[in-house]
Amino acid sequence: MIHQLNPKIYHNEFKMLEPRPNDYALCFLGRNVLVDGNDNLFRIKDSKGNAQFLFEIDEERFFLVDEIVVEYIEKDITYFRYYQPQHLAFAVLTGSSLYEFYRNNTYCGRCGMPMQNHEKERSKFCMCGHIVYPKIAPAVIVGILDEQHRLLCTKYRIPRSKYHNYSLVAGYNEIGETLEDTVRREVYEEVGLRVKDIQYFDCQPWPITSSLVIGFFCKVDGSTTIRLDQNELCEATWFTQEDLFPSQDETTLTHFMIDYFRQGKI
Numbered sequence: 001m002i003h004q005l006n007p008k009i010y011h012n013e014f015k016m017l018e019p020r021p022n023d024y025a026l027c028f029l030g031r032n033v034l035v036d037g038n039d040n041l042f043r044i045k046d047s048k049g050n051a052q053f054l055f056e057i058d059e060e061r062f063f064l065v066d067e068i069v070v071e072y073i074e075k076d077i078t079y080f081r082y083y084q085p086q087h088l089a090f091a092v093l094t095g096s097s098l099y100e101f102y103r104n105n106t107y108c109g110r111c112g113m114p115m116q117n118h119e120k121e122r123s124k125f126c127m128c129g130h131i132v133y134p135k136i137a138p139a140v141i142v143g144i145l146d147e148q149h150r151l152l153c154t155k156y157r158i159p160r161s162k163y164h165n166y167s168l169v170a171g172y173n174e175i176g177e178t179l180e181d182t183v184r185r186e187v188y189e190e191v192g193l194r195v196k197d198i199q200y201f202d203c204q205p206w207p208i209t210s211s212l213v214i215g216f217f218c219k220v221d222g223s224t225t226i227r228l229d230q231n232e233l234c235e236a237t238w239f240t241q242e243d244l245f246p247s248q249d250e251t252t253l254t255h256f257m258i259d260y261f262r263q264g265k266i
């Protein structure tokens with residue numbers, strides 16, 4: 001998965017560091033990141049203006065900068081999902097999520113005055129007392145198994161989503177819910193099934209949507225008749241281990257879960 005950087009280590013302890021010429025300089029324009037003509041990331045020496053320290057991966061430091069002063073091209077951040085080396089893919093996507101936090105909180109949502117960066121923690125504050133922290137949206141991914149030990153795979157309806165590989169039931173946690181409540185609600189909304197024996201599997205930060213996705217496996221409770229949410233999905237199919245092909249996408253928890261099932265590990 002994209003966040004698994006082993007043997008490298010992601011360090012996001014909050015620090016106020018001064019940039020050095022060869023540190024990485026992440027500069028974003030909306031959903032795009034600026035790179036050179038060979039898709040390489042820029043360094044501090046290629047930038048000017050404010051440089052906000054974001055995080056380190058091993059000894060490499062990454063800063064958010066205002067401006068790149070050499071020739072650049074723009075790349076949609078989703079291009080970096082499959083970028084190599086993988087730790088730079090993770091750095092761009094995580095950096096873009098932090099960029100959204102800083103950009104979206106330029107002014108106070110309570111009184112409209114300019115917000116300032118806190119010097120002791122990753123937050124922004126206003127003189128009126130309002131403080132904002134980076135928002136992380138928890139979402140569940142659900143591997144549903146039936147009595148024949150088949151896995152329910154789904155497909156999103158086009159054009160609601162560009163993504164058209166097999167996926168799993170998924171959705172955002174809402175206020176007042178436990179994660180298990182979210183699993184039960186999303187499964188019922190998307191495919192009309194009741195589930196039991198909900199077991200935590202693994203989780204993954206997913207910076208493209210500023211989410212933390214939490215994977216669960218569970219069993220169908222009662223009827224296996226599917227009632228599809230046709231606004232969101234176009235297909236929901238039960239697969240045996242033998243029916244599934246090895247996943248071509250190693251970046252996501254969804255495909256890790258499907259492959260885990262395919263290999264007979266659950």
Ligand SMILES: [Zn+2]
Binds near residue numbers: 110111112113127
């Ligand atoms: Zn305010």
